Amino acid sequence: xxxxxxxxxxxxxxxxxxxxxxxxxxxxxxxxxxxxxxxxxxxxxxxxxxxxxxxxxxxxxxxxxxxxxxxxxxxxxxxxxxxxxxxxxxxxxxxxxxxxxxxxxxxxxxxxxxxxxxxxxxxxxxxxxxxxxxxxxxxxxxxxxxxxxxxxxxxxxxxxxxxxxxxxxxxxxxxxxxxxxxxxxxxxxxxxxxxxxxxxxxxxxxxxxxxxxxxxxxxxxxxxxxxxxxxxxxxxxxxxxxxxxxxxxxxxxxxxxxxxxxxxxxxxxxxxxxxxxxxxxxxxxxxxxxxxxxxxxxxxxxxxxxxxxxxxxxxxxxxxxxxxxxxxxxxxxxxxxxxxxxxxxxxxxxxxxxxxxxxxxxxxxxxxxxxxxxxxxxxxxxxxxxxxxxxxxxxxxxxxxxxxxxx
Numbered sequence: 001x002x003x004x005x006x007x008x009x010x011x012x013x014x015x016x017x018x019x020x021x022x023x024x025x026x027x028x029x030x031x032x033x034x035x036x037x038x039x040x041x042x043x044x045x046x047x048x049x050x051x052x053x054x055x056x057x058x059x060x061x062x063x064x065x066x067x068x069x070x071x072x073x074x075x076x077x078x079x080x081x082x083x084x085x086x087x088x089x090x091x092x093x094x095x096x097x098x099x100x101x102x103x104x105x106x107x108x109x110x111x112x113x114x115x116x117x118x119x120x121x122x123x124x125x126x127x128x129x130x131x132x133x134x135x136x137x138x139x140x141x142x143x144x145x146x147x148x149x150x151x152x153x154x155x156x157x158x159x160x161x162x163x164x165x166x167x168x169x170x171x172x173x174x175x176x177x178x179x180x181x182x183x184x185x186x187x188x189x190x191x192x193x194x195x196x197x198x199x200x201x202x203x204x205x206x207x208x209x210x211x212x213x214x215x216x217x218x219x220x221x222x223x224x225x226x227x228x229x230x231x232x233x234x235x236x237x238x239x240x241x242x243x244x245x246x247x248x249x250x251x252x253x254x255x256x257x258x259x260x261x262x263x264x265x266x267x268x269x270x271x272x273x274x275x276x277x278x279x280x281x282x283x284x285x286x287x288x289x290x291x292x293x294x295x296x297x298x299x300x301x302x303x304x305x306x307x308x309x310x311x312x313x314x315x316x317x318x319x320x321x322x323x324x325x326x327x328x329x330x331x332x333x334x335x336x337x338x339x340x341x342x343x344x345x346x347x348x349x350x351x352x353x354x355x356x357x358x359x360x361x362x363x364x365x366x367x368x369x370x371x372x373x374x375x376x377x378x379x380x381x382x383x384x385x386x387x388x389x390x391x392x393x394x395x396x397x398x399x400x401x402x403x404x405x406x407x
Contacts, residue, residue, distance in 0.1 A: 001171045001172060001265065001266050001267070001355050001374075001375060002169065002170050002171045002172075002263070002264075002265060003170060003171065003172050003173075003174065003237070003239055003263070003264060003265065003266040004024075004165070004168065004170035004172070004173045004174070004261060004262070004263050005173075005174045005175070005176075005236050005237070005239065005261070005262045005263075005264075006020070006173070006174070006175040006176065006226070006230070006259060006260075006261055006262075007175075007176050007236070007259065007260035007261070007262065008175055008176050008177070008178045008179060008218070008226070008259060009176060009179050009255070009260075010179055010213075010217055010249070010253070010255055010256065010257050010258060010259070011178060011179050011180060011181060011216075011217025011218035011219075011222065011259075012178065012217075012218050012219070012222035012223070012225070012226055012259050013157075013218070013219040013221060013222045013249060014154060014157025014158060014160075014161060014219070014221035014222055014225060015059075015060045015061075015062060015157050015247070015249075016222070016247040016248065016249050016258065016259040017157075017161050017222060017225055017226075017247060017259055017261075018060050018157055018160040018161050018164065018247065019047065019057065019058040019059055019060040019245070019246075019247030019248060019259075020057075020058075020245040020246060020247030020258070020259040020260060020261035021161060021164040021165065021168065021245060021247070021261055022047060022058055022060065022160075022164060022245065022247070023057065023058050023243075023244075023245025023246060023247070023261070024164075024168060024243045024244075024245045024261055024263050025164060025167065025168065028047060028058075029047075031163075031164070031167070032045055032046065032047055035156070035159070035160055035163070038112050038113060038114070038159065040108075040112070040152060040155055040156050040159065041108075041152060042064045042065045042152055043062060043063070043064055043152050043153075043155070043156045044062075044063045044066075045060065045061070045062050045063075045156055045160065046060070046061045046063075047059070047060050047061075048061060050248035051248075052246075052248050052249075052252065052256040052257050052258055053254075053255065053256040055246055055256050055258065056246070057245070057246025057247060057248045057258055058245070058246065058247060058248060059247075059248040059249075059250070060160070060247070062153050062156045062157065064152045064153055102126065102127070102130045102141050105123075105126050105151075105155070106123055106126075108155065109122050109123050109126075109155075109159070112159065114159070114163065115163075115166060116359075116360050116361060116362050116367065117166060117359050117360050118159070118162045118163050118166045120360045120367075121162040121165075121166075121228065121229075122155075122158050122159050122162045124228055125158050125162065125221075125224045125225055125228050126158065126224075127141070128202060128224040128227065128228060129154075129198070129202070129220050129221065129224045132198045132199075132201040132202045132220065132224070133198050133220070135201055136197040136198050136201055154221050157221055158221060158224075158225065161225050162225075165229060168263065170263065171355040171357065171374060171375075172231055172266075172355055173229045173230050173231060174230060174231060174232050174233070174234070174236075174237065175226055175230040175232075175233050176233065176234070176235070176236070177206075177207035177208060177209055177233055177234070178203065178206060178207070178208045178209075178218050178223075178226065178233070179208075179209060179210070179211065179213070179217050179218070180194060180195040180199065180200075180203070180208050180209070180210055180216075180217055180218045181194045181195070181210065181213055181214065181215045181216050181217035181218065182194055182210045182211065182212065182213060182214055182215075183214040183215060185215070185216040194210075194215070194216045194217075195208070195216065195218055195223075196216060196219075196220065198220045198223075199216075199218055199219060199220050199222075199223045202220060202223035202224055202227055203218070203223050203227065206226075206227060206233050207233050207234070213253055213254075213255065215251065215253075236262070237266050238266065238267070239262070239264040239265060239266040240264045240265045240266075241262045241263070241264035242263060242264045242265070243262075243263040243264070244260065244261070244262050244263075245260070245261040245263075246258045246259075246260055246261075247259040247260075247261065271324075271350075271351050271353070272325060272348060272349065272350060272351065273301060273322050273323065273324060273325070273348075273349050273351045274322070274323055274324070274325050274327075274328045274331075274346060274347070274348060274349075275320060275321070275322050275346070275347040275348075275349055276320070276321045276322075276323070276328070276331055276332065276335065276344050276345070276346055276347075277318060277319065277320050277321075277344065277345045277347070278318075278319050278335060278339065278341040278343065278344045278345065279308070279310060279316060279317075279318060279341065280316055280317045280318075280319055280339055280340065280341055281310040281311075281314045281315070281316030281317070282340050283317070283339055283340045287338070287339065288305060288317060288319065288339075290338060291319070291334065291335065291338040291339055292305070292319075294334055294338060295321050295323075295331060295334055295335070298327075298330060298331070298334060299323065299324075299327050299330070300321050300322060300323045300327070300331060301322045301323055301324065302320075302321075302322045303319070303320065303321050303322070304320050305317050305318065305319055305320070306318040306320070319335070319339065319341075321335065322349075325348075328346070332344055352376070353375070354373035354374055354375040354376065354378065354380075355373065355374050355375050356371060356372065356373050357371075357372050358370065358371050358372070358384075359372060361406060361407060363391065363405040363406060363407075364405060365391045365394065365395055365402075365405065366387075366390070366391060367387070368383050368384065368387040368388065368391070368405075368406050369383070369384040369387055370382070370383050370384070370406060371383075371384060383403055383406045385399075388402040388403055388406075389402075391405065
């Protein structure tokens with residue numbers, strides 16, 4: 001399986017991720033040329049060699065109207081500061097910025113000559129950032145606005161990373177736990193702890209850590225890109241590495257300030273899961289439906305029932321719940337809480353899965369998500385049922401006719 005592994009031992013920012021991925025690309029100069037030809041307003045992108053702690057890599061420079069966005073605080077290690085603010089915030093920068101709302105970003109991205117999946121990925125990353133900023137500042141997404149200069153810098157980083165990932169064609173993307181840095185950082189809102197509040201919000205549920213390195217190592221843009229694309233965060237799997245890229249930040253630290261990207265082959269995925277099973281003969285169908293929904297909502301991989309003949313010739317139900325080992329205790333609690341069972345059986349199973357990814361394609365009646373699965377010598381695709389059902393209902397056609405619209 002083609003695997004991209006991102007080593008975030010010195011955090012991550014949009015420009016560092018783009019530089020690391022660009023080193024993996026077969027035609028980096030051609031890619032930069034095509035990125036500039038998208039004509040993101042006022043933006044020019046260039047790549048230049050950089051050396052950190054004796055390691056040679058690539059630094060990507062994004063200039064807006066001929067100026068490269070600079071950090072507000074010298075402690076920002078990743079090379080990027082927050083450029084996202086709620087509407088109506090008064091700035092004390094000594095110079096003025098125009099601001100752009102989320103819907104303007106949506107309009108901008110829709111006007112770029114990008115593959116549909118890349119445009120959708122970029123918009124989803126921006127939405128993650130806006131939602132995180134909104135939660136931090138108590139605002140809605142529509143009330144979150146972006147600095148003009150810093151925003152165009154971020155647009156280039158986000159579009160560049162999304163397009164590179166699309167062209168590299170990894171079947172799975174993994175990352176290390178993320179080093180977030182330590183100390184404080186100055187931004188438009190004042191002095192904030194590291195990680196900055198929006199970054200901390202974006203990294204909920206992701207393994208992160210801090211060391212003696214002072215500065216903001218992971219930025220909101222870096223966090224949003226990682227959490228959008230990475231399926232798992234943990235140690236590097238066993239893989240045959242074919243290409244390595246180093247994306248350099250601007251600042252110098254005792255450690256090499258870079259994101260390292262490794263591209264190679266891993267074995268088809270095998271994992272272990274727990275299958276929990278119980279017999280039910282004194283519970284209503286409504287209650288079974290309720291517990292099924294709760295288990296799935298709380299992270300079960302699958303829940304299903306089988307009709308069975310129980311003791312005393314009673315018709316009953318076998319309830320099966322499949323989950324990852326770390327979710328077992330929670331699933332057991334929910335089963336005992338929401339059913340009448342007095343005992344649950346446990347089976348440990350090997351689970352083999354195909355690598356999955358989703359592509360968004362355009363049809364005359366709107367966008368349709370197409371799920372692709374590959375591995376073990378098998379490759380198959382299937383349109384998302386909900387999208388086909390929406391089109392079929394709106395146009396008064398059958399599901400088969402809606403499916404035929406998908407190229």
